Amino acid sequence: MTTLRTESLDAGAAASTGPRVGVLALQGDFREHAHVLTKLGASVSLVRRPDELDAIEGLVIPGGESTVMDKLSRAYGLAEPLKAAIAAGLPVYGTCAGLIMLADTVLDAIAGQQSLGGLDVVVRRNAFGSQNQSFETDLDIPALGERPVHAVFIRGPVVESVGPRAKALATISDGRVVAVEQGNLLGTSFHPEINGEFRFHEYFLTKVRAAATAA
Amino acid sequence: MTEASVPAPAATSQTGSSRVKRGLAEMLKGGVIMDVVTAEQARIAEDAGAVAVMALERVPADIRAQGGVARMSDPDLIEAIIAEVSIPVMAKARIGHFVEAQVLQALDVDYIDESEVLSPADYVNHIDKWAFNTPFVCGATNLGEALRRINEGAAMIRSKGEAGTGDVSEATKHIRKITSEINALKSMTRDELYVAAKELQAPYELVLEVAETGKLPVVLFTAGGVATPADAAMMMQLGADGVFVGSGIFKSGNPEARAAAVVKATTFYDDPSVIAEVSRGLGEAMVGINVGDLAAPHRLAERGW
Numbered sequence: 001m002t003t004l005r006t007e008s009l010d011a012g013a014a015a016s017t018g019p020r021v022g023v024l025a026l027q028g029d030f031r032e033h034a035h036v037l038t039k040l041g042a043s044v045s046l047v048r049r050p051d052e053l054d055a056i057e058g059l060v061i062p063g064g065e066s067t068v069m070d071k072l073s074r075a076y077g078l079a080e081p082l083k084a085a086i087a088a089g090l091p092v093y094g095t096c097a098g099l100i101m102l103a104d105t106v107l108d109a110i111a112g113q114q115s116l117g118g119l120d121v122v123v124r125r126n127a128f129g130s131q132n133q134s135f136e137t138d139l140d141i142p143a144l145g146e147r148p149v150h151a152v153f154i155r156g157p158v159v160e161s162v163g164p165r166a167k168a169l170a171t172i173s174d175g176r177v178v179a180v181e182q183g184n185l186l187g188t189s190f191h192p193e194i195n196g197e198f199r200f201h202e203y204f205l206t207k208v209r210a211a212a213t214a215a
Numbered sequence: 216m217t218e219a220s221v222p223a224p225a226a227t228s229q230t231g232s233s234r235v236k237r238g239l240a241e242m243l244k245g246g247v248i249m250d251v252v253t254a255e256q257a258r259i260a261e262d263a264g265a266v267a268v269m270a271l272e273r274v275p276a277d278i279r280a281q282g283g284v285a286r287m288s289d290p291d292l293i294e295a296i297i298a299e300v301s302i303p304v305m306a307k308a309r310i311g312h313f314v315e316a317q318v319l320q321a322l323d324v325d326y327i328d329e330s331e332v333l334s335p336a337d338y339v340n341h342i343d344k345w346a347f348n349t350p351f352v353c354g355a356t357n358l359g360e361a362l363r364r365i366n367e368g369a370a371m372i373r374s375k376g377e378a379g380t381g382d383v384s385e386a387t388k389h390i391r392k393i394t395s396e397i398n399a400l401k402s403m404t405r406d407e408l409y410v411a412a413k414e415l416q417a418p419y420e421l422v423l424e425v426a427e428t429g430k431l432p433v434v435l436f437t438a439g440g441v442a443t444p445a446d447a448a449m450m451m452q453l454g455a456d457g458v459f460v461g462s463g464i465f466k467s468g469n470p471e472a473r474a475a476a477v478v479k480a481t482t483f484y485d486d487p488s489v490i491a492e493v494s495r496g497l498g499e500a501m502v503g504i505n506v507g508d509l510a511a512p513h514r515l516a517e518r519g520w
Contacts, residue, residue: 002487003452003453003484003485003486004452004453004455005451005454005484005485006485007484015224024348026245026482027244027245027246027247027266028242028243028245028246029244030245031244032241048482048483063241063242064242064244064245065242065260065266065267066247067241067248067301067303068262068264068266071264072264072478072479072482076483084355094431096242097242108301110261110262110300111262112262125301127324128325129302130297130324131236131324131325131326131349131350132231132323132325132327132348133230133238134230134235134238135228135229135230135235135241136229136234136235137227137228138227152235152238153235153360154235154238154239154241154242155239155242155303155325172228173227183457187417191238191241194234194241195234199262
């Protein structure tokens with residue numbers, strides 16, 4: 001080892017025989033996602049370079065700053081292979097910044113900001129305002145069972161419109177959409193990875209398993 | 216704020232909880248937070264890939280050079296920076312100056328830095344940070360100081376380093392100190408932890424939590440003297456979750472290029488070939504001051520207790 005610390009996961013993260021899931025590790029709370037996926041039996045790896053996409057059967061794009069993920073994914077040659085993988089059916093779950101990266105259209109983006117696209121939705125960044133308006137709340141999401149989903153929104157985006165190919169999974173009390181799916185793609189405005197809510201990741205892993213079996 | 220007309224999300228929702236406050240810091244991990252003194256600099260920082268900006272009237276190097284009492288920035292400046300960028304905006308209040316913090320919360324900044332870079336307003340008490348909806352980041356030179364700040368409600372810690380010097384040695388000292396003290400707790404028995412809490416002058420419950428989890432209960436960034444991509448990568452290899460760069464960017468010859476290079480070196484901190492590549496042709500780094508040449512009264516890290 002030539003460096004004092006290398007970006008790696010806890011021993012055992014990759015040891016599972018479960019589905020091979022990558023977590024985009026350019027910036028943000030990727031370790032929290034890796035932790036949840038490992039607990040659920042996935043074989044988890046971090047993705048910062050194009051060749052790290054080769055071995056995975058699914059990808060999570062974490063929370064963080066979408067403008068930073070966009071710049072780094074383009075600067076290091078990840079954006080184009082990722083777009084191709086999404087088009088070819090790679091299951092991808094994005095939380096917050098990850099949802100923005102997956103949206104076909106992004107409102108309130110900075111000049112030149114691009115998304116990977118794939119989800120037929122229009123997403124607005126920082127839709128609730130500053131950190132003072134960040135909040136946590138309970139959501140009813142029938143697809144995940146009766147027990148409400150506790151959702152933490154951190155300067156989160158909302159889905160302003162859902163195109164014909166995508167489907168809304170959850171809304172907040174004023175009717176705005178905060179979770180969507182479309183085939184193998186899943187996106188949430190909030191962060192199940194930071195409050196022990198595993199059901200979205202479980203739901204995502206069923207997509208990953210189904211896609212791997214079909215392939 | 217353009218979003219002011221958006222209705223409140225739900226009657227049952229809660230803002231300002233610990234989870235929400237600490238959560239924003241979680242989202243900043245692996246990123247670079249840059250000091251900016253104008254809206255133009257904020258734009259450059261966002262375009263270069265900063266994960267947040269710190270809005271200031273003077274960078275620490277100028278505070279150091281000009282002397283005098285350093286205070287919270289003009290609200291007009293902070294608002295101009297908030298209006299310019301879409302990434303989170305932080306701003307500094309003096310240690311113990313809870314009214315400056317109230318003003319910053321009213322200005323809707325995303326994080327308040329109770330900072331030793333400004334002149335302390337209270338030499339006994341820090342701000343009661345639980346009383347605020349806006350999260351706080353505080354500096355620390357060691358684990359006990361970090362845990363005292365967390366006990367007061369800090370939702371993020373940055374090791375202090377020596378701001379405005381361009382000399383990374385104090386940043387190195389402080390991040391190493393914090394991580395080695397955490398490592399020492401991990402191997403202690405419960406009876407030893409009572410003594411450790413006494414020696415760290417920190418609450419036992421927080422000491423126990425650190426011993427059990429092997430990390431602080433909040434995100435830990437490094438600050439103070441980071442001036443090059445290699446400095447940033449070194450802090451990451453030493454265990455930081457991310458870095459603050461103060462004077463190091465806009466006191467250098469080519470801020471745009473240096474800012475982008477520090478961002479890349481922070482993400483690829485464990486890949487010397489990337490760090491080498493981004494370090495090429497950045498022009499002059501900030502001239503800097505060796506910390507050893509600073510008389511003790513000019514050392515900012517000693518403010519706060």
